[in-house]
Each structure stands twice: as structure tokens, then as C-alpha cells.
Amino acid sequence: MTDRYLILEDGTSYRGKAFGAASTTTGEIVVNSTMNGYQEIISNQIYHNQIIVFTQPSIGNTGLAQNAYESVLPTAKGVIVREYENLATDQFKRISLDRYLKLHRIPGIYDLDTRELVHHLHRAGNMKASIVDVDDEHAFDQLHATVLTNQQVSQVATSRPYANPGDGDNVIVVDFGLKSGILRELSKRNCNITVVPSSFSSEMILDLDPDGVVLSTGPGNPESLADGVLDMIQEVQQSVPLFAIGLGHELFAMANGAKIEKMPIEHHGSNHPIREIITNEIFYSGQEQGYAVDPKSIDHDNLYITHLDLINGTIQGLRHRDYPAFSVQFSPDGAPGPKDSADLFDDFMEFMARRRENNAFRY
Template identity: 65%
Template sequence: MTTRYLILEDGASYKGVSFGSEATTTGEVIINSNMLGYQEVITNQIYHNQIIVFTQPSIGNTGINHKSFESIVTNAKGVIAKEYSNISTNRLGNLSIDKFLKQNNIPGIAGIDTRELARHIRIKGSMKGSIVDMDDEHAYDQLNASVLTNQQVDQVSTKAPFPNPGDGYNIIVIDFGLKYSILRQLSERHCNVTVMPWNTSSKEIMDLDPDGIVLSTGPGSPLNLPESVLDMIRTIQKSVPIFGMGLGHELFALANGAKIYQMDIEHHGSNHPIKQIITNKVIYASQSQGYAVDPKSISHDNLIVTYVDLINKTVQGIRHRDYPSFSIQFSPDGGPGPIDSVDLYDEFLENVSSQRR
């Protein structure tokens, strides 16, 4: 095993042993507290440009299988774990995590106290880090000189439309960093889905005669996307029901006059308690969140808050007062995590049905 280091821009250094690719990499270091589902996390496009620190004690023991991908192209910059296993106990796991990371040129480090590292990040705040062979002055100079792209959505979104056929409602999914769990849920409801690039115009969408629009999750800041995306949402919501989630939720909020702020510490994990305001019902959901809607900026003339996080009180859902459109910050389909709120897809399709009538 080769010794490698995770170095942080505040000067901290963590020594471990290498697995996966031997590449040197730089990215934003984020903490993921999921106890299961490392494959879904690593293949989620929201982790573009990020080094993922898993706080679960061990990853790799269920291998890599064809049923758990959230994207085919993996854009994470690195993986940090307490320990990893190359022996799969899952009959579907024909590929080890070590080999999978090598295939995708993603470096990993094991043997690090990830709980202590998580505590450090939560105290100091989000920061850049690098996976390197030596934690010398040159490595820190390279890290501090590196600039991470703010064009993540353009890099992960599909470049051309593609279908996910069905015989039900005609649903357009705008791909800001699509999770395959979204397509799986729509397929279970027999929707005829067309996935479109992030910069598709409202005319191109309406030319396809959609019954409903899904604004997908995605990486990065919604503030880095052009005004044309917000104009598209404003135009479409007047005619067609919209369901936004994650980055799509933040864009839906911006399009309707709300403001977005960056959180001090990103939230990545499952089992977050979230309250539905109208019923006081508490659900548990998966979050991958670095930005949030400012509740003080929400105009009650056109938006109402539907869900709040019980831990930090962040806005987790909004609904439009005049149009049959809504959005949520969390992931209703798990991937990985609870599926307490998967019926939000049914609620969306009820809006679609009512609009068609």
C-alpha cells in the first residue's frame, strides 16, 4: 500500500494509504454522513469537483453493481474513508470499489480518522483540499494556486436530448446534474420522459407539448447560472406544472423572487428530520445541500413555505400560490436514503392531471 496525504488549504494534513487511482487531485472537501449507499453517492453528479469524506466506518463491502448507479459518468474528485474493502458480500457486486475508482481515475485514501476530519471541516468551514504523494511546501503552493470551476452544471448536463420512453404523461426533465433515481421514479409511473440540456429554451420545451416539467438536482451554485434559466422557469410555470428538487428547487425560488445564500457547512447525508408545515408530519429524507433559500426573501404574494428542516430551520420546500408548481430542497427518492417522501412524485402527477383536464 502506498502512503498518500489529504492536505487542506488551512494547512492541515492527514496521512493514509492509497486505493483507487494514483492521480493527484484537487477539489472541495465535503462530509457525507450516509451509513449506506457509497456507490450512489460517488456517482451522484452533485459531487462534481468535490472530494467526498465518508464518515461511515467502512466502504466497499457490497462492491459496485449495475442497479445502484446515479450516473454513468462519475465526476467526484476523490474519496476519503476510514477503511475500505475489496471483498463484496453482495451477489450483485461484481466490481470492487478499488477497481471502480481506478477505472474512473478517482483517487482514494483510507486509514484516516474521518470523524476527526469531519469535526475539523465543521469547525473551520468548507475548503479546498488535495490528494497528493507528499505534504510538502510545493503541494500546498499548488493547492492554494488552484481555481475550481464554477461551470459544473454545463460540464455534467447532457449535451443533447434523450428519451426515457413510457406510455403515460409527457414529462420533460431539465438536466442540471440528473440523478437516475429521478428517472426510475418517473418510469415506475409510466411517464414518457425526455431529458433536455440545462440551457434549453422555453420554446424548445413547449414545442414538445409537455404535460409537466421536472427541474433536476445538480452541482454548484444556482447563482452561477444565467438569467435565461430563470426566464425559462417563469415562462413555463404559467402553462405547465413544475416539480423542482435540489438545485432545481433553488432555481425555482430565484425565478419567483426569493434569494439564495451559501451555507457555512454543506449538508450531505440521510435521515434529516423535515417537517411538512400544513400537517406537522415529520419525514426523514436525504440531503445534498450547499445553498438554501432565504426565508426572509420569500414573497407571500406568490410563494408559501411547505417544508422546513427541524435541525437548522432551513427552507426545504416551497409552493407557488397561483400555479400548480412546487419544489423541495431534499431528495424524495433517496438514492441513497429514506423514501418517506416519494409520494411527492404522485402529487406532481396529480397537478399534471388536473392541468390537463
């Protein structure tokens, strides 16, 4: 097999063997510690412009399933694994991980010491990386000169509204880089879903007569979306129940006066213990987190904290004191990961039912 190199912004180089697409690529390198669900991870738009390092030693050994894609067109920049299996399990025995990456022009490297790489990244923190044919001075110069876009949401989210019909509550999902798991959970509850672009104003959303609004997950820095989006959230939360997830959670916090900070090391995995403060219950969740809400910035007259991460103490959930609006940083839909917190979708359904019964939300 052809040798390829992973080079890091700090000058480090790792040699491995090529699989997937043969292209040269640059992105932010992140570590994912999930033990399974590589298909969902690679197709999750949260990883737009990122190179994913898997800590699970063997990837590709369960094949690919038609019902496990989190987006139609994955936009990750690369995949790094210790070893991979070229196993195809689709109905025609055609689509293996290697072929899937080739189809979507995503390069990969295997036969690389991912354990040492992960330790290095945990010491060094977030940085850019490239997958290249030769780790010479020119390759490092190109890596340092590359400027990664801060317009990730506009590159992966829908530009036009579309329907995911159902017979129940009318739910508007604002797309910041939506993963399919959110739609699956809402569809299980018979919601009539309309997905709208992140550029929709509160007036445009409320004109669709929603019973509730979901702010989706997505990639990138929430501060790059602040103009217009925060005004929309402030107005929508006063009118209908609102449930915000991931990037949506960060934007919900900002709309209510909190500040966001970049994490020195991103957290990606399905083994994060989360404590629900009210019940003191501990559960595990899937998480794709590069930013966190600054706890010192929370206005406790507006928000109170509902969930905390027991590994690093980051805020994982918020609820508004006056409106039926709440948010979580983690992934309650799993996909991949535990579904211990999927009942948060039921809480959202209850908010909508109470509003419908009373024609106004009351505590």
C-alpha cells in the same frame, strides 16, 4: 500500501493509505453522513469536483450493484474513508470499490481518522482540499493556486436531448446534473420522459407538448446559471405543472424573487428530519445541500414555505400560490436514503392529471 496525504486549504494535513486511482486531485471537500449507499453517492453528479469524506467507518463492504448507479460516469474528485473492503459482488466478481475508482480515475485514501477530520471541517467550514503524494510546501502552493470551476452543470449535464420512453404523461426533465433516481421514480409512474439540456428555452420545452416539467438536481452555485434559466422557469410554471428538486429548487426560488445563500457547512446525508408544515408530519430525507434559500427574501405573495429542516431551519420546500409549481431541496427519490417523501412524485402526477382533465389548472 502506499502512503498518501489529504491536505486542506487551511494548512492541515492528514496521512493515510492509497486506494483507487493514483492521481493527484483537488476539489471542495464535503462530509457525507449516510450509513449506506456509497455507490449512489460517488456516482451522483452533485459531487462533481468534490472530495467526499464518509463518516460511516467501513465503506465497500456491500460491493457494487448494476442498478445503483446515479450516473454512468462519476465525476467526484476523491473519496476519504476510515477503512474499506475490496469486495466485488457483480456477476463476474470483478468490480470492487477499489477497481471502480481506478476505472474512473478517482483517488481514495483510507486508514485516516475521519472522525477527527469531520470535527475539523465542522469547525472550519467549507474549503478546498487535495489528495497528494507528499504534503510539502509545493503541494500547498498548488492547492491555494487552484481555482475551482463554477461551470459544473455544463460539464456534467447532457448537451443533447434524449428520450426515456413510457406510455403515460409526457414529462420534460431539464438536466442540471441529473441523478438516475429521478428517472426511476418517473418511470415507475409510466411517464414518457424526454431529458433536455439546461440551455433549452421555455419555447423549446413547450414545443415538446409536455404534461409537466421537472427541474433536476445538480452541482454548484445556482447563481452561475441565472441567465436565461430563470426566464425559462418563469414562463414554464405559468403553462404546465412544474416540480423542482435540489438545484432545481434553488433556481425555482430565484425565478420567483428569492435569494440564495451559501451554507457555511454543507449538509450531505440521509438522516435529516424534515417537517411538512401543513400536516406537521416529520420524516427523514436524503440531502445534498450546499446552498439554501434565504427566508427573509421570499415574496409571500408568490411563494409559501411547505417544508423545513429541523436541524438547521433551512427551507426545504416551496409552492407557488398561483401556479401548479412546487419544489423541494431534499431528495424525494432517496437513492440513497429514505423514500418517505416519494409521494411528492404522486403529487406531481396529480397536478398533471388535473390539468389534463380541466385543460387548465384550478384550485
